[in-house]
Amino acid sequence: MSLETEIIEISARAIIVSGSATLLASLWGLPIGITLGLKRFRGRNLVKGFFNALMGMPTVSLGLILYLVFSRVGPLGFLHLLYTPLVMIIGQAVLITPIAVSLTSSTVESIDPDIRDLARTLGASETQASLAVLRESTSGVLLALITSFDRAIAELGVALMLGGNIRGVTRVLTTSIALETTRGELLLGMALTAILLLIVFALNTLVNLIQRRASV
Amino acid sequence: MIELTNITKNYGEVKALDNINLKVFGGEIFAVIGPNGAGKTTLLRIMAGIERPTSGEIYFKGEKVNETNPIRLRENSTLVFQRTALFNATVEWNLAYGLKLRNRPRKEIDEKIKEALEMVKLQGFEKRWARRLSGGEQQRVSLARALMLGTDLFLLDEPTANLDPRSVSIIEETILRINRERQTTVVMATHNMFQAETLAQRATLLIGGKTLQIGTVREILKTPSEHVESFARLENVFSGTSKVAQGGISVIDLENGLKIEAAIRREGKVTLSVRPEDMILSKSQIVSSARNTFKGEVTGISDFGDSVKLRISAGKDFVAQITKRSFEEMQLNIGSEVYLTFKATSVRVV
Numbered sequence: 209m210s211l212e213t214e215i216i217e218i219s220a221r222a223i224i225v226s227g228s229a230t231l232l233a234s235l236w237g238l239p240i241g242i243t244l245g246l247k248r249f250r251g252r253n254l255v256k257g258f259f260n261a262l263m264g265m266p267t268v269s270l271g272l273i274l275y276l277v278f279s280r281v282g283p284l285g286f287l288h289l290l291y292t293p294l295v296m297i298i299g300q301a302v303l304i305t306p307i308a309v310s311l312t313s314s315t316v317e318s319i320d321p322d323i324r325d326l327a328r329t330l331g332a333s334e335t336q337a338s339l340a341v342l343r344e345s346t347s348g349v350l351l352a353l354i355t356s357f358d359r360a361i362a363e364l365g366v367a368l369m370l371g372g373n374i375r376g377v378t379r380v381l382t383t384s385i386a387l388e389t390t391r392g393e394l395l396l397g398m399a400l401t402a403i404l405l406l407i408v409f410a411l412n413t414l415v416n417l418i419q420r421r422a423s424v
Numbered sequence: 425m426i427e428l429t430n431i432t433k434n435y436g437e438v439k440a441l442d443n444i445n446l447k448v449f450g451g452e453i454f455a456v457i458g459p460n461g462a463g464k465t466t467l468l469r470i471m472a473g474i475e476r477p478t479s480g481e482i483y484f485k486g487e488k489v490n491e492t493n494p495i496r497l498r499e500n501s502t503l504v505f506q507r508t509a510l511f512n513a514t515v516e517w518n519l520a521y522g523l524k525l526r527n528r529p530r531k532e533i534d535e536k537i538k539e540a541l542e543m544v545k546l547q548g549f550e551k552r553w554a555r556r557l558s559g560g561e562q563q564r565v566s567l568a569r570a571l572m573l574g575t576d577l578f579l580l581d582e583p584t585a586n587l588d589p590r591s592v593s594i595i596e597e598t599i600l601r602i603n604r605e606r607q608t609t610v611v612m613a614t615h616n617m618f619q620a621e622t623l624a625q626r627a628t629l630l631i632g633g634k635t636l637q638i639g640t641v642r643e644i645l646k647t648p649s650e651h652v653e654s655f656a657r658l659e660n661v662f663s664g665t666s667k668v669a670q671g672g673i674s675v676i677d678l679e680n681g682l683k684i685e686a687a688i689r690r691e692g693k694v695t696l697s698v699r700p701e702d703m704i705l706s707k708s709q710i711v712s713s714a715r716n717t718f719k720g721e722v723t724g725i726s727d728f729g730d731s732v733k734l735r736i737s738a739g740k741d742f743v744a745q746i747t748k749r750s751f752e753e754m755q756l757n758i759g760s761e762v763y764l765t766f767k768a769t770s771v772r773v774v
Contacts, residue, residue, distance in 0.1 A: 322509045328474040329503040330522035331573065333495055340521075344512055 211396075219403050222380035225293055225367075226360035229300035230308075234353055237308030241352070244309065245316025245345075246338055256313060262306035267365030274299045275369045291372040296380070299366040304356040311355060315348025316341060347418050354415050358408055381407075425450040425577055425609045426471060426501075431480035433466055433633075440466045442633040444480070450576075453603050453610040455624035455641060457617065463633040464613035465506065468579045471611060473497035484577075499526070501577035502570045506585055506613075508562045515541070515557075515565055516550040522573045533572075540568040543601065545594050560591025567595055571602065578602065580612040584619065588730055589701070599623060617641075617661060617697055618772065659743045660703075663695045666773070673715070673768050682739040685715040686771035694773050700733060702770040703744035706763045707754060715768035718742075722760045738764055 244256055276282050278290045289295040323344050327337040364382040371378030373387060381404045388397040426448050433441040440463045448454045456464050469475035470482065473489065482489040484497045502522070511518050519537045541547055544564040549557075554565055563583065570578065580599065584592040600623060602608045614620050620627050621641045628638045637644050664678040668689050676684045676696055686696060704710075709717060720738025732751040736742045742764055756762065 322507075323511070325469075325474050326505070326509040326511070327521075328498055329472055329505075329579075330569070331495075331499045331502070331525050336525055340511070 215400065215403070217376075218379055218381060218384055218400070219407075221293070221378075222361055222382070222404075223407065225296050225380060226300060226357055228297045229304065229360045230353055230357040232297060232301040233305045233308050233356060237305050237356070238312055238349065241309040241312025241349075242316055242342065242345075244313035245320065246341065256310070259306040259309045259313075263310055265303065265306070267303060267363040268369070269365070270303055271299065271365040271369030274302065274366065278370065290370065291374055291378060293371070293378055296367055296371040296378060299370045300360040300363065303363060303366055304360050307359055308352055308356045311352030312345075312349050315352065316345045319344045319348070351415055351418055354411050354418075358411055362404065362408060425485065426611075427483040428471070429481045429483070431467075431470060431477045431482070433463075433470065433475070434478045440633055441470070441477070444633075444635055446628055446635060446638060448577075448609060448611055450609050451603070451607045452626060453599070453612065453624045455620035455627035456611065456613040456630050457615065457620050457627050457641075457644065458613070458630035459615055462630045464630055465581050466633075467630065468503055468581050468611065468613055471577075472501055472503035472579050474503070500575050501579060502573050502575045503579040504563075504566050504570050504581065504583055506582040508559070508566050510554040510562060510565060512555055513553075514550065515546070515552050515554050518554050518565060519569050519572050522569065526573075536572050536574075540571045543571060543598050544568045558588075559586070560588040563587055564591055564594060567598060571598070574606070576609060578608050578610045580610065582613055582615070584614075584616070586733075596623060615659065618699065659700055660698045661695065662697075662740055663693065666690045666692060666694045674773075676771075676773075678740060680739055682718070684771060685768045686773055687768040688771075688773050690773060696771050696773045698742075698766055698770050698772070700743045700745035702766050703742065703746075704765040705734070705736075705744055705746055705750070705754065705756075706765065707761075709763050710765060712765060713767070714765045716771070717763055717765045720762060720764055722756055722758055722762060725756070725758060734762075736762060736764055 240259075244252060274295075275290070278284050278287070278295055280290070289298070320341050323341050324337045327340040332340060362382065364386060367373075367378075367380050368383050368386065371380070371383065373379050373383035381400055385397050385400045385404070388394070388400065428444050428446050431441055431444040432439070444467065456467060458464050466475065470477050473495075482497070484500070487496075489497050511521065516537060519540060520533050523533045523536065537550060538547075541549055544567055546561060546564055546568065549561075549565070554562065557565065567583065578599075583599070584595050587595070596619065599610055599612070603610050612624070624641055626639065627641045627644055629636045629644050662676075662678050662684070664676045664684070666674045666676045666686070666688075668691055669675045669685075672687065672689065673685050674688050674690050676686055676694060678684065684696065704712075704714065709719075718738035720736040720742065722734050723737045723741070724735030726733045727748075730748055731745055732748055733743055733745050734751075734756065736744055744764060
């Protein structure tokens with residue numbers, strides 16, 4: 209396999225793994241975030257604080273914990289998932305869940321009181337008012353998802369410890385950058401870094417555009 | 425139409441409304457006059473069914489409003505907020521929202537959109553993005569959106585505060601029109617006495633969460649007595665003793681050395697008011713035909729886009745509204761010394 213095709217393959221895998229992780233995280237992250245944003249219940253601040261704190265979780269620590277869970281002797285060891293792309297997706301999804309939850313809940317919360325009142329004055333029931341709030345939140349939620357994806361594709365700890373950086377199977381951009389650097393292949397490492405940065409920058413530009421539209 | 429009995433609303437320790445009793449009759453325009461922070465907004469929110477009172481009862485068309493299900497009240501009344509709230513969508517989408525909730529056919533909605541936009545003089549604005557419009561236009565969209573519903577009760581919270589003059593007159597005209605043509609009952613909160621006087625038949629004076637008086641606007645404004653101090657917190661409202669002088673004017677003594685000349689003939693205690701737009705500001709004393717000139721100091725500045733409101737301390741606190749352009753050219757700041765000038769005919773006495 210030529211170097212070029214390998215680089216393309218690695219980049220594509222990184223995007224697919226992190227993209228799947230983002231989708232997976234949104235499956236539970238969005239409902240939790242929306243509920244936290246819309247509903248007022250006891251212990252809500254505790255839950256929010258919990259997710260906020262987890263946003264700063266070091267990726268290597270999470271990698272280690274999940275490694276223990278999925279390793280042969282771990283509670284989920286029977287699944288034989290260690291060193292597969294699937295476990296990387298699961299691991300990154302766990303990693304970015306707090307970001308997805310926190311950003312979603314704060315965007316919903318910021319929109320809530322005004323739009324909810326407005327919908328009510330126009331004759332909306334509570335459910336209809338909540339729907340109006342969610343409609344206004346879409347761009348903020350999209351933003352939460354893109355930020356989550358950014359974090360997933362740029363992290364090393366989980367990808368390395370759960371995926372193992374196996375060539376052709378679990379090698380992604382960050383793991384190969386780490387490898388090439390330790391092997392002294394600095395030029396290749398720089399090229400891979402450039403690709404990673406390009407992806408992150410492109411997405412951030414998108415985020416900016418969305419924000420500009422949302423803030424008018 | 426709507427009756428409140430013993431309504432009290434507390435926010436924690438703060439008593440926003442204190443034992444309010446009032447009745448609004450069908451087909452009238454009723455004004456809630458009061459300074460900022462008097463509880464006007466809270467009162468309207470309770471009347472709109474989006475806020476629950478801590479205690480007390482609301483009767484809408486003779487029927488008690490059930491706290492657990494205010495939907496009937498919500499469907500038959502609507503509130504236009506002071507701080508314009510718009511959905512992040514087109515004007516058309518904003519206007520259609522209420523009727524879509526009521527499952528009305530698209531054709532009817534389209535017709536009503538046209539009609540409502542005509543009323544607030546925003547024809548052809550259907551496809552515009554609502555939040556990109558100017559402040560005055562946005563408030564007119566809010567009003568049009570409320571008009572769409574054709575509700576029996578129309579609640580307006582400071583509908584014209586800080587808007588451009590053209591939007592103000594369009595909004596005032598629209599309020600009068602729906603009241604006359606559709607017999608819509610209107611309750612509006614305002615700190616602008618002129619507005620209350622020109623639009624409303626009856627009013628209540630709300631100060632510190634208490635209704636001090638209910639009656640015709642004139643009756644309320646004529647009673648300075650113990651409420652004078654509270655009145656003074658409204659813009660450019662003062663009370664004093666008037667004495668007829670020569671030349672068809674009266675001199676009103678505000679009892680702190682300040683004397684204001686007014687083009688009226690009146691003796692005795694009066695309450696007077698001057699519109700902030702009628703105040704002329706200058707950096708030095710100007711020679712003019714205007715009868716009243718005071719030297720003062722700028723103590724507050726609030727920016728409203730095209731115009732700027734300045735609080736000026738000149739024995740009493742005056743409020744002057746000038747264009748942004750003049751404000752910039754005069755290079756005024758907090759502490760700047762200015763001369764405040766207004767004509768004797770600008771002084772309204774009630």
